[in-house]
Amino acid sequence: MIHRPALGADPVANRRLLQQVLDTVTAGKLELPPGVHVIADGLRVPAGWTIRGAEVAGAGGGRPGTWLESIGATGHPVLHIVGSDVAVSDLGLRPPPADPGEHGGDRGTAVTVGDYLYADAPEWIARVDLRRLHVDRPGARHANCVALMGAIRDVTLHDVTIRGGYTGVAVHWGAVADDVSTIVGPTYHPHRLTITDLRVRDAIEGFYLSSVHDVRVEGACLRDVEMGFRLLPGDNTDRFVGSPVVGSAITIADVCVRWHGPRYAVRVAGWGRSEIDGVVSVLRYRDAEIRGCTLRGAGTGETWSPMVIERAEGVRLRDNVFESGSPGDSTACCVRAVRV
Numbered sequence: 001m002i003h004r005p006a007l008g009a010d011p012v013a014n015r016r017l018l019q020q021v022l023d024t025v026t027a028g029k030l031e032l033p034p035g036v037h038v039i040a041d042g043l044r045v046p047a048g049w050t051i052r053g054a055e056v057a058g059a060g061g062g063r064p065g066t067w068l069e070s071i072g073a074t075g076h077p078v079l080h081i082v083g084s085d086v087a088v089s090d091l092g093l094r095p096p097p098a099d100p101g102e103h104g105g106d107r108g109t110a111v112t113v114g115d116y117l118y119a120d121a122p123e124w125i126a127r128v129d130l131r132r133l134h135v136d137r138p139g140a141r142h143a144n145c146v147a148l149m150g151a152i153r154d155v156t157l158h159d160v161t162i163r164g165g166y167t168g169v170a171v172h173w174g175a176v177a178d179d180v181s182t183i184v185g186p187t188y189h190p191h192r193l194t195i196t197d198l199r200v201r202d203a204i205e206g207f208y209l210s211s212v213h214d215v216r217v218e219g220a221c222l223r224d225v226e227m228g229f230r231l232l233p234g235d236n237t238d239r240f241v242g243s244p245v246v247g248s249a250i251t252i253a254d255v256c257v258r259w260h261g262p263r264y265a266v267r268v269a270g271w272g273r274s275e276i277d278g279v280v281s282v283l284r285y286r287d288a289e290i291r292g293c294t295l296r297g298a299g300t301g302e303t304w305s306p307m308v309i310e311r312a313e314g315v316r317l318r319d320n321v322f323e324s325g326s327p328g329d330s331t332a333c334c335v336r337a338v339r340v
Contacts, residue, residue: 001028007037011071015039022046032091034065041072042095047083053091064134067092075100077112077147084126092134099142103180105170108143110135114150114190118176122151122188129156137164141204150174151188157195168200168222173211173234180235180275187234189213189246200225206257210234211283214249226261228295231315233283235272247314250288257293262301263308265322266293270312285314293320 003021007014014037021030027048034054045051053066068091070078078093088111098108106116113128135145145165148155149172162168171190177183191214198220200206206222209215211234222228233247259265268290271282295306306322309315 001026002031003028004031004033007033007035009038011038011040015041015043019043022049032066032068036067036069038069038071039078040070041074042070042076042078042080043068045079045081045083045086045088048085049083050087050089051079051091052087052089055090064090064092064132066090067094069094071096075104075107077107077109079111081111081113081125081128084124084128086127087129087131088133089130090132092136094136095140095143095145097137097140097142105144105167105172106147106149109147110137110145112147112149113155114148114152114174116147116149116172116174117179118150118174118188121176121186122174124151124153124188126152126154128152128154129158130160131156131158133160135160135162135165135168138202140164141166144168144170145200145203146170147172148190148193150190152190153192155190155193157193157198159197160195161199162203163201165203167205167208168203169195169198169207171207171209171212171215183276187211189243191215191245195220199223204261205229206255208232209250209252211246212250213245213247216251216253217255218251218253220255222255222257222259225257225259227263227267228257228259228265228293229255230267230269231288231290231312232267232269233272233281235275244286247283247288248286250285250315252290253292255293257295257297259295259297260300262299263304264299264306265295265297266290266307267310268308268312268315269310270314271310282311285312288314289316289318290320291316291318294323295321296323298324 093110100107195217205227208230210232
């Protein structure tokens, strides 16, 4: 069934109408009309829904004709996907300014799939498809833009353009707990994820992967960022799952980074310090590779490196190019090139 709600100038009415459709109508297709539609707060998207805006001709970052702009102050994502078999496409998203703090990576976003912390053991969210999306939050640097967290699998991001924010796409494990200091396990680790044709600009960071497995990121352009990307074990690594698959089958390929931060363009770490008891543990990566990436720019701190590797011997590096120099200098590509 296709639903085409009539949206107007009242943000409260718009939000109420859309959430009512999502909550009370049999799941189907929700088609949003062209234009900028302001909503008073974010929307929860249950299982089975396809949400799309006006179709954009062509690929490669064309501006969508339909935008959802949230003005809520609750920290809710513009779209919080809480069920399986969901597709979102051809849509622009403008989240309001938010500062959710160090452990609020799933808050204040344009899109969150899953959650970081759960009150009870969650059901896995599977088969989510996000494509031809734009996220705009210029000048806002405290909250992430897209968060893929916790008990999620079989998720695809394709042809996504992000401007502003802290991290463009944050991929993080989740757990049952009231807060990060009371986790008792089990933990839930995103897997079977594919991220292709990602474009991030003017953010603190392009993307990160924390305590995941079976993930492929390929063909990303990260411009004017302080950090390009990070591959991390999570602060509890795999202590609560005891599974050999966490940290395996990870590919990051063909990513171009233009960076200007103080420390590094890429960080790959195998160690994590628990927020629970301060214990340091090491995640053993297997079948993990970073290849064909180009890192352009130079650090602004006293000590910097294009790529920092910390106790991550299981990650293969192949055909990556470092080109140092000022990222605003047209000759930067010719200053120094090192292939690893």
